[in-house]
Amino acid sequence: MIEFEDVQKSYRVEGRDVSALRDINLEVRAGEVFGVIGHSGAGKSTLLRLINLIERPSSGRIRIDGEDITDSRGGELMALRRGIGMIFQHFNLLSSKTVAENVRFPMKLAGTYSRDQMQHRVDHLLDRVGLADQANKYPAQLSGGQKQRVGIARSLACEPRILLCDEATSALDPQTTQSVLRLLGDINRELGLTIVLITHEMDAIRTICDRVAVLDAGEVVEQGTAAQVFLHPRHQTTQRFVFETEHIDEDERQEDFAHVPGRVLRLTFQGEATYTPMLGDIARRTGVDYSILSGRIDHIKDIPYGQITLSLIGGDTDSAEQALHGADVSVEVLRP
Numbered sequence: 001m002i003e004f005e006d007v008q009k010s011y012r013v014e015g016r017d018v019s020a021l022r023d024i025n026l027e028v029r030a031g032e033v034f035g036v037i038g039h040s041g042a043g044k045s046t047l048l049r050l051i052n053l054i055e056r057p058s059s060g061r062i063r064i065d066g067e068d069i070t071d072s073r074g075g076e077l078m079a080l081r082r083g084i085g086m087i088f089q090h091f092n093l094l095s096s097k098t099v100a101e102n103v104r105f106p107m108k109l110a111g112t113y114s115r116d117q118m119q120h121r122v123d124h125l126l127d128r129v130g131l132a133d134q135a136n137k138y139p140a141q142l143s144g145g146q147k148q149r150v151g152i153a154r155s156l157a158c159e160p161r162i163l164l165c166d167e168a169t170s171a172l173d174p175q176t177t178q179s180v181l182r183l184l185g186d187i188n189r190e191l192g193l194t195i196v197l198i199t200h201e202m203d204a205i206r207t208i209c210d211r212v213a214v215l216d217a218g219e220v221v222e223q224g225t226a227a228q229v230f231l232h233p234r235h236q237t238t239q240r241f242v243f244e245t246e247h248i249d250e251d252e253r254q255e256d257f258a259h260v261p262g263r264v265l266r267l268t269f270q271g272e273a274t275y276t277p278m279l280g281d282i283a284r285r286t287g288v289d290y291s292i293l294s295g296r297i298d299h300i301k302d303i304p305y306g307q308i309t310l311s312l313i314g315g316d317t318d319s320a321e322q323a324l325h326g327a328d329v330s331v332e333v334l335r336p
């Protein structure tokens with residue numbers, strides 16, 4: 001588990017203190033994929049770099065598995081960093097070394113692996129990320145997705161317990177992003193590795209994160225399970241991220257509703273409820289008519305969800321709304 005307790009971080013810029021993070025209290029549970037989302041400058045990279053102490057907090061404490069690491073130095077700091085892998089937006093591979101040499105490199109630096117062990121791990125890791133046949137190529141000969149797979153293999157070389165992902169898919173196209181995220185999700189499950197991922201893309205959060213924190217101007221403005229935060233965003237910043245990824249234009253939507261009669265509701269179904277046919281039944285029982293204004297069924301990590309916006313017209317709309325509440329559906333009234 002990674003804990004941030006009352007962490008503040010400011011940088012000294014031209015004789016002035018510039019605050020990058022304020023009052024950060026977070027808990028990343030062992031074995032989960034934890035996402036941190038925020039706009040540029042929100043403090044995501046700073047937060048990530050505090051975990052392996054590339055940056056040190058100005059105040060507050062950071063603990064890993066109960067051990068206070070805040071003041072670690074020397075050999076202790078080196079051991080801490082060996083237990084934490086990292087992957088980067090621009091991959092940070094050594095261009096003069098082959099794929100295999102890149103993956104071997106951290107083990108050579110650690111000095112705790114024999115030649116045979118290193119070779120065995122390089123083969124195993126390249127096989128795991130699907131690049132067994134690329135071992136002797138140079139980074140320049142690979143696609144972006146392949147480079148990030150090398151980055152992932154390298155980050156796992158010294159058997160870390162934590163993996164930090166710094167905008168790891170931001171330089172990749174959507175399809176490659178999904179395959180790299182799936183690989184990270186599989187590795188998280190197989191190795192029980194704790195993953196902390198920073199991103200400005202809600203889709204990355206939706207695809208693999210268990211829980212998420214939203215950073216805005218150096219503060220955590222919202223946190224919870226990925227499903228809670230994605231389906232019921234409370235803070236304006238979170239809502240903007242969700243609307244962006246769903247391609248929803250709030251003004252346009254309000255205008256659309258203006259042309260529709262009746263009570264406008266947004267229903268959110270999760271898990272089993274997603275596939276339960278209930279709308280027709282409730283409409284029949286309460287005599288309401290409904291028209292669907294928009295809808296989608298998708299997944300947040302492995303959990304199916306459905307979200308539809310509909311208008312209820314005529315009949316007993318109060319009873320229909322109540323019946324929906326009672327049917328394990330979250331109901332938001334967009335227009336009474």
Ligand SMILES: Nc1ncnc2c1ncn2[C@@H]1O[C@H](COP(=O)(O)OP(=O)(O)OP(=O)(O)O)[C@@H](O)[C@H]1O
Binds near residue numbers: 011039040041
């Ligand atoms: N080394 C540094 N020296 C001075 N100021 C810094 C330094 N690193 C970050 N900052 C400042 O701290 C704030 C947070 O930056 P940070 O890079 O952590 O945000 P971010 O959310 O990761 O943004 P981006 O997505 O653009 O990388 C910004 O105001 C930034 O200018």
